[in-house]
Amino acid sequence: MKIKNVTGKVETLVDSLRDLSPTRIRSSSSDELIASEKDDEISSWIALHPSALDMFNKIMSDAEGKQIIMFLDYDGTLSRITEDHDKAYITDEMRDVVKEVAIHFKTAIISGRSTDKVQSFVKLAGIHYAGSHGMDIKGPTNTDEVFLFIFLSNQEVMFQPASDYLPMIDEVVNVLKEKTKCISGATVENNKFCLSVHFRRVDEKGWAALAEQVRLVLIDYPKLRLTHGKKVLELRPSIKWDKGKALEFLLNSLGVLAESEDVLPVYIGDDRTDEDAFKVH
Numbered sequence: 001m002k003i004k005n006v007t008g009k010v011e012t013l014v015d016s017l018r019d020l021s022p023t024r025i026r027s028s029s030s031d032e033l034i035a036s037e038k039d040d041e042i043s044s045w046i047a048l049h050p051s052a053l054d055m056f057n058k059i060m061s062d063a064e065g066k067q068i069i070m071f072l073d074y075d076g077t078l079s080r081i082t083e084d085h086d087k088a089y090i091t092d093e094m095r096d097v098v099k100e101v102a103i104h105f106k107t108a109i110i111s112g113r114s115t116d117k118v119q120s121f122v123k124l125a126g127i128h129y130a131g132s133h134g135m136d137i138k139g140p141t142n143t144d145e146v147f148l149f150i151f152l153s154n155q156e157v158m159f160q161p162a163s164d165y166l167p168m169i170d171e172v173v174n175v176l177k178e179k180t181k182c183i184s185g186a187t188v189e190n191n192k193f194c195l196s197v198h199f200r201r202v203d204e205k206g207w208a209a210l211a212e213q214v215r216l217v218l219i220d221y222p223k224l225r226l227t228h229g230k231k232v233l234e235l236r237p238s239i240k241w242d243k244g245k246a247l248e249f250l251l252n253s254l255g256v257l258a259e260s261e262d263v264l265p266v267y268i269g270d271d272r273t274d275e276d277a278f279k280v281h
């Protein structure tokens with residue numbers, strides 16, 4: 001979901017932050033009513049989009065005879081959500097699962113984090129990585145099984161559609177670090193071609209101040225746009241590129257068409273920005 005009118009009222013942005021935080025305490029009966037309407041909305045959405053785990057047998061029969069290509073999100077999918085974003089490590093058990101998957105299927109991890117950061121967590125060489133929400137795509141130069149898990153350095157850049165934005169992102173990271181340093185718990189993460197402003201550890205009383213700083217930065221940097229995920233605001237280049245486009249790019253470079261009947265791309269993700277990839281077929 002994208003936040004619209006970000007340069008408008010700060011209250012709109014704070015409301016969006018509240019929407020991202022369903023565990024907040026509801027204070028009045030009108031809040032309760034709105035929450036129950038939202039719950040109904042969520043229930044009807046879930047009815048139209050059943051859990052893949054409940055449909056596992058159907059997915060297996062649909063996959064019969066097709067080439068499966070695996071796309072995995074990182075945070076909340078391969079790693080648990082943690083208070084400190086720098087400590088969202090993948091477990092050894094999960095790493096072994098990804099390794100096993102990659103032996104059988106072409107596999108890519110598509111993340112909002114920088115590619116380098118995800119690689120440093122996952123430490124598997126034979127897979128593709130698309131960090132910065134797909135704006136930094138790297139892949140293995142040699143896919144022989146023997147090389148798969150040995151040389152992480154054996155990876156090359158395949159596509160970086162937002163390389164012009166690199167200096168701007170660095171600048172905005174510094175600006176936002178400075179502007180938010182008085183807001184207890186707020187952190188700014190440099191994801192190379194985009195950046196995250198985390199509010200997981202910010203008291204709700206500080207959200208308006210944080211949202212205001214982000215809003216002001218967006219006015220100064222109109223070439224950036226705002227999206228959001230779990231307790232995080234993300235600023236990224238206003239280019240027509242997202243996790244869905246990255247998925248299509250990767251399918252193309254693997255020599256398959258997204259719409260081909262012989263291919264079944266499987267994408268596992270947990271957050272709003274993953275919806276861009278869910279939409280691709």
Ligand SMILES: O=P(O)(O)OC[C@H]1O[C@H](O[C@H]2O[C@H](CO)[C@@H](O)[C@H](O)[C@H]2O)[C@H](O)[C@@H](O)[C@@H]1O
Pocket residue numbers: 073074075076080081082083084085086088110111112113189191196198200229230231232234271273
């Ligand atoms: O596309 P993803 O791999 O899911 O990355 C999205 C964001 O994930 C990280 O933030 C989220 O996980 C943190 C650690 O569990 C958590 O503290 C935070 O509240 C979550 O939003 C990452 O730090 C962000 O930069 C990514 O954009």
